[in-house]
Amino acid sequence: MEQLVCKNLKLGYENITLAEDLSFSVEKGDYLCIVGENGAGKSTLMRTILRLQKPLAGTIEYNDDLTASKIGYLPQQTVVQKDFPASVYEVVLSGCQNSLGFNIFYSKEAKKRAHDNMERLGISDLAKWSYRDLSGGQQQRVLLARALCATEKMLLLDEPVSGLDPMVTLEMYDLIDKLNDEGITIIMISHDIACSVKYAKHVLHIGNNFFFGTVDDYKTSAAGAKYLEGGHHHH
Amino acid sequence: MTTRHQLPARSIWREVITIINTLISYFSYPFVRYALIVGVLIALCSSLLGVILVLKRFSYIGDGLSHVAFGAMAIAAVVGLTDRMILTLPITIVCAILLLWTGQNTKIKGDAAIAMISVGALAVGYLLMNLFPTSSNISGDVCTTLFGSMKILTLTKSEVILSIVLSVVVVILFVAFYNRFFAVTFDESFAKAVGTKTNLLNLLIATIIAVIIVLAMNLVGSLLVSALVIFPALSAMRVFKSFRSVTICAAVISVVCALIGIIVSILMDTPVGSTIVITDIAAFLVCTIIGKIKG
Numbered sequence: 001m002e003q004l005v006c007k008n009l010k011l012g013y014e015n016i017t018l019a020e021d022l023s024f025s026v027e028k029g030d031y032l033c034i035v036g037e038n039g040a041g042k043s044t045l046m047r048t049i050l051r052l053q054k055p056l057a058g059t060i061e062y063n064d065d066l067t068a069s070k071i072g073y074l075p076q077q078t079v080v081q082k083d084f085p086a087s088v089y090e091v092v093l094s095g096c097q098n099s100l101g102f103n104i105f106y107s108k109e110a111k112k113r114a115h116d117n118m119e120r121l122g123i124s125d126l127a128k129w130s131y132r133d134l135s136g137g138q139q140q141r142v143l144l145a146r147a148l149c150a151t152e153k154m155l156l157l158d159e160p161v162s163g164l165d166p167m168v169t170l171e172m173y174d175l176i177d178k179l180n181d182e183g184i185t186i187i188m189i190s191h192d193i194a195c196s197v198k199y200a201k202h203v204l205h206i207g208n209n210f211f212f213g214t215v216d217d218y219k220t221s222a223a224g225a226k227y228l229e230g231g232h233h234h235h
Numbered sequence: 236m237t238t239r240h241q242l243p244a245r246s247i248w249r250e251v252i253t254i255i256n257t258l259i260s261y262f263s264y265p266f267v268r269y270a271l272i273v274g275v276l277i278a279l280c281s282s283l284l285g286v287i288l289v290l291k292r293f294s295y296i297g298d299g300l301s302h303v304a305f306g307a308m309a310i311a312a313v314v315g316l317t318d319r320m321i322l323t324l325p326i327t328i329v330c331a332i333l334l335l336w337t338g339q340n341t342k343i344k345g346d347a348a349i350a351m352i353s354v355g356a357l358a359v360g361y362l363l364m365n366l367f368p369t370s371s372n373i374s375g376d377v378c379t380t381l382f383g384s385m386k387i388l389t390l391t392k393s394e395v396i397l398s399i400v401l402s403v404v405v406v407i408l409f410v411a412f413y414n415r416f417f418a419v420t421f422d423e424s425f426a427k428a429v430g431t432k433t434n435l436l437n438l439l440i441a442t443i444i445a446v447i448i449v450l451a452m453n454l455v456g457s458l459l460v461s462a463l464v465i466f467p468a469l470s471a472m473r474v475f476k477s478f479r480s481v482t483i484c485a486a487v488i489s490v491v492c493a494l495i496g497i498i499v500s501i502l503m504d505t506p507v508g509s510t511i512v513i514t515d516i517a518a519f520l521v522c523t524i525i526g527k528i529k530g
Contacts, residue, residue, distance in 0.1 A: 050428040073428040084290060086421055087477035094418045098429040104411050130476035150429045 001028045003066055003154060003185055004049065009058035011044045017056065018044050024204050024212040026154075028064060031177075031186045033200035035193055035227065040207030042189045043076075046156055049187070064153065070098075072147030072155040076162070077139065082132065088142050089127040092118055095149025110149075117145040121175065137168035144175070154185040161192060173199055193227060254502060261501055269395045270507075274493050276402035277450050278511075281460075282467035282489030283409045284447055286482050287440060289468040290420050295346070296334050296441075298461045299353035300448045303330045305457040306356030306363075308380050313367040318393055323449050331445035335437055383456030383508025390453060398450055405443055412439065417478050454493075455508030466515035467492070473519075473526035488518050 002025045009022040018041030026032055034042050047053050049060060050073055072095075095117075096110035106114075118124045121141045126134065131142060140160055147155055160176065161169040169192070177199050180186045190196040197203070197215055205211035209223030218224035261267045288297055307326040311319035334349055364377055390398065409416070418426045419436045427433045444464075451460045471484035496511030503510075 047424075052424065052427055067430070071428065073425055075422065075424045075428075078422070078424075080290065080292060081421065084421060085472050085476055085478060085481045086417070087479075090417065090478050091421065094414070094421060094426075095429075097415065097418045097426060097431055100414060104414070106414065128477075133476070146425070156428075 001064055002026065003028050003030075003062070003064045004187075005061040005063070006049075007059050007061070009045070009048065009060070010056040011041045011048055012056055019206050022058070022204075022206065022210075026185060026187060026202075028153075029180070029183055029185060031180045031199060031201040032188070032204060033196040033202070034187065034189045034204045034206065035191075035196065036205055036207035042206065043158060045206065046158055046187070046189060050156060066153060070151050070153055072149075072151035074140070074143050074147050074155065074157045074160055076158050077143075081139075084132055086131045087127065088118070088123060088129050088131060088134070089114065091131050091142050092123075092145045092149060095146035098150055113149050114145075117148045120148070121145045135168075136164050137172065140164065140172060141175070144179075148179070148184075152184065154187065155179065157186065157188040159189050159191060161190070161195075169195070197228065257502065258498065266390075267501070269390065271494070271497055273390065273395055273398045273402075274454055274497050274507075274511075275490050276399060276406075277447070277454050278463065278467075278489040278493030279486055280402050280405040280409075281447050281451050281464045282485040283406070283482065284440070284444055285464040285466075285468040285489075286471070286478075286485050287416055287420050288444060289465055289472070291440075293440075293444075294461070294465055295349055296331070297444060297448060297464050299334060299349035300327055300331055300445055301452065301457045301460040302353035302360075303327055303356045304449050304452050304460075305380055306360035308452070308457070309360035309363040312369050312376070313363050315369075317391060318397075320394060320397055320449060323452075324446065327449050328442050328445040331441040332438060335441040379456065380452075381456050381458045382506060383452075383454060383459060384506070394453070398453070401446055401450060405446060408439070408443060412436065413482075416440065421478075455511055459508045459512050462512040462515060463489070466512070466519055470515075470519045470522035473522040474529065488522070489515070492518050 004026040006025065007023050010017060010020045011022070012018040018039070022045070024032075034045065036042050044053070048055050050071060093106055093111065093114040096106055096113055099110050100106065115124070118127060121144055123138065123141050123145060126138060126142075131139065134142065144155075144160070155176075157176065161172050164172060173195060176186060176188070180199075188196065188200070197219070200215055202213065203211060203215055203218040203224070205218070205223045205227065209226070211218055211221050211223040213221070219228065262271075288294055304323050304327045307323040308319055310326075311322040314322065316322055330352060334352065360380075361377065364380075365373060368376075370376060415426075415431060415436055418431060419433050419440075423433050426436075447464070448460050451463050455463050467485040467489035468481070470488050471481045475481045475484050492514040493511055496514040497507060499505065499514070500507040500510040
């Protein structure tokens, strides 16, 4: 089933067009990797899918009951969060905010969901720790647990491994892969092209070259060959 | 030997009794009791919102708004209103919303806008107070508006009632929106992505801040308002690690400091605003040391 269908999207801000004529779709259980040069509009595309900003043109169709509150999001970390006094449990629980409705406090189910997701990502023993005292990898797990509290259907990850050391990066990829195996659709922005290609099922390349298709097709495509080669030079 | 030891002890005892008697005699006046109640409530409100203000990096908005409130206060005095809050409250709320909007669009322009509005309001306020003096002691009036009452704060009965009602409303709103305020403060993008109405929440926060600043201005004066808002939050953040414990601790510190400040100002005959703020500074130092020891 197609959960997300984007047709002829045009992205950008008032005077600046970042990307044009983007058409692609995402199946249930898919693992889509969005790659492209800096400034190609990857984050803008993600913000548009999340309905944080409007596309300049084109349409996005949401199926499978993907209302605004049913997409989990792992944003890039902000400066504000660096020394924010919040416990891991408080941060994870805030992922349930879409189920608050008109209530003042979180329901028992919401609290259970928070505990379950901390268990799932192996951070239960950190529940009372302060978010600011955690390592980069632990912080990403906390934010991932929070995103899982918001959805069981689709996760949007904005460069989830940036700033992490190689070992932790691998762990993070394995974790995301495990969640995908459990049936959660993954849409991920990545700079780490070599690794993304290893895990992803589909690739969306935006920028100078456009590509949308399976990973195998991407490797032989003009955009992919050039980009993958460039990626290898860095390693 | 024994009499020598008893003498200073007895004189200290006598001293304590005199202080208590002085306090009792002061508290027999209703306006002193009102001042204490209003002072504690204002301290409570300002510390609660202070946590959000500091964490959202909105401290500068609080500072700017206090100057706006000063200008509005001058206008109210010139117009001849007895209940000045009727004018200062709406003006400050409107400015809070305006500042929030400009601040959201572009960061630098927002900063400049705040500087412009706050300095402009100070200048206009001072000019108005000089052009249309309401009493013979202009510099005294200005000083009171900037630094709070020289002695105990004196409010009209309707101002006391308004202060109490507004404080209670602020506390209720804070509790009711506690989880949403946390969500929007920790990560606005995430909150918005999962469907939380972040613009509405920011608007609510700005409005509450404006209300608190107008209330707190009566207590500590417009230049010292920021201290009342920011210090308890910063102190609590030195010691505690979760949002809930920081919020509770900030509230306790703020209320205790306000109580101590008001009582000391009565006994020592010092200006109430600066006495409270100095108590807050002392609490901050203590918390910093505790934080360092805890590691």
